[in-house]
Amino acid sequence: MPPLLEIRNLEVHFPISGGWFNSPRAVVHAVDGVYLHVNPGEIVAVVGESGCGKTTLARSVLGLNQPTGGAIRFRDASLLDAKTTQQMRDYRREIQMIFQDPFDSLNPRKTVLQTLAQPLRIHGVVPRSQIRAEVIRLLNMVGLSPGESYLGRYPHQFSGGQRQRICIARAIALRPSLIVADEAVSALDISIRAQILALLQKLKAELGLSYLFITHDLGVVRSFCERVVVMYLGHVVEEGPTERVFQRPRHPYTIALLEACPLADPVIARKRTSAPLTGDIPSPISPPKACRFHTRCPMAQDICRTEAPPLVDDGRGHISRCHFADEFERQPRFEFGASRVMA
């Protein structure tokens, strides 16, 4: 089966104006040569720290910014060549989004009914006479039931978790096949976060959805996502099935992330001995040459400073952008708290 979404060699550069007559002064290399695909019914995580390009990637998929190079294909048709309004409208219907802050993404002056009726009306999903019934059905689906009782309320009358449910109802209103979720549960408290993740799981099963799940939370990745893409400064540095990446990471940055993330287990957490990565994340305006991670990499050799490593697939869909990816084969399985000998 062809992938639902396929991204090839995507490049998104933003010029920073402000030079003479507003000529570009510098360029932000937000996304550089990214390959990624989402299969039907799959949850793919994109993880990374600030400036790694994960949000820019998400916005490109949604058509919210114009890539400077590469291709994005959806159901085997080019998203970037969608010129007519009708084509764009079709994509908008198929690809929906959920953002981090449900406060910012709901119009405070619209009731729930108005918010949810709008996309139904614009896209003519149901006859006008049935819009109200459809909104009630959507509200019940996302756990705001009985839906009737919520129709006339405004966003400020809801808690953060409930607002995120409304955003989810809006996202599924057009019966999309792909939902791009940018840090959709990051701002929520633990007890609410689990509720929303369970809801997303339920909807995936009921509606056959796929998710592109942008997050920085490795706990959510491991329990919720099937495949994971690790980004650093605009590059994909590692990609693979989630369990495989957690147990056999093939990039030093992935290992550093795993070593740095907090673990809710004092016994294992205190066995960890490795020193955290030193230094700050470099600026994407002038990313390091060759391997972008070399300035912070504990394994860096001369070659890492002079030659950019290629993206190499180990033959099982586990991809790494590191000169020493094969060295990791000889390492024992990654375990939290276990000491490791690095090459």
Next chain:
Amino acid sequence: MSEPLLSAKNLVTRLFTDSGTVLAVDGVSLHVGHGEAVALVGESGCGKSMTALSLMRLVRKPGRIISGEVTFEGRNLLSLSEREMRDVRGGRLAMVFQDPMTFLNPLMRVGEQIMEAVLLHQRLGRSAARLAALEALERVGIPAAKNVMDYFPHQLSGGMRQRVLIAMAISSKPAMLIADEPTTALDVTIQAQIMRLLAQLRRELSSSMLLITHDLGLVAEYCDRVYVMYAGRIVEEGDVFGVFANPRHPYTRALLRSTLSPDRRIQKLSSIEGQPPNLIMPPPGCRFHPRCGEKLPKCAVDAPPDFALAPGVGARCWLYEGNGHAAAP
């Protein structure tokens, strides 16, 4: 047992807002011993930050500390004059906040700001204060500290700004540091750097730390003891290993169950139904009872006292009536 360094007894802080009185901190008692790292953990709105501000006497209108006692190094902070309190605050008792940019003056060089803190609490001349500031910056691991002294805050990254704030806090060699979500705004690799730094400084200065956080991972890794807070009250206390291995309060249990930790894959996600209560009109009885899976009939009527289950271990839950003895209210 010797006197704890800091202790709070029955602290009550309320916010008098237009929509009603918020029972933000409702009878909180806790203590932090010499050299100890203690966590106060809870979800947003549970009153943990308000507790920290109350300990520092930094509660601002419409909030007010209503009653209680805060003892630090043998003195009741709530009865000190504002002038005496200013000596304690930022001196022996220092604080680090979540967003360093809010607490740094954007128009003042970093070095000057740390010097200001030094001069406020130590009898030093300007050149000695400058040296002390430089030493503090070096101590928090800022590379090329000499140059950074002349930087403005906006020239630094988020992690570096947090280091500057920590430098300011430790410049007076405090006996205790209250850190309110110090790494929440930072990336994970930077968070690890800052948390290790705080742990290292605590050892070097043999000081204590009260870490206010929502992140059970940070509690597990960096703290000795933990207080779990829910809806304005402490519902469980214990040493970190005990609380994670054998949580007593149904809220703590549910919280740990719904936490997704990167070290394990959970097939079936579990969550706590409902949402935290509004503290203007909290539910009667135990404040967790509407969401509790183990509730008894009396939970909806009577607020449980804090049952002491072992030395330093307690839970505010009726399940332990008979097993433990109720501590004084």
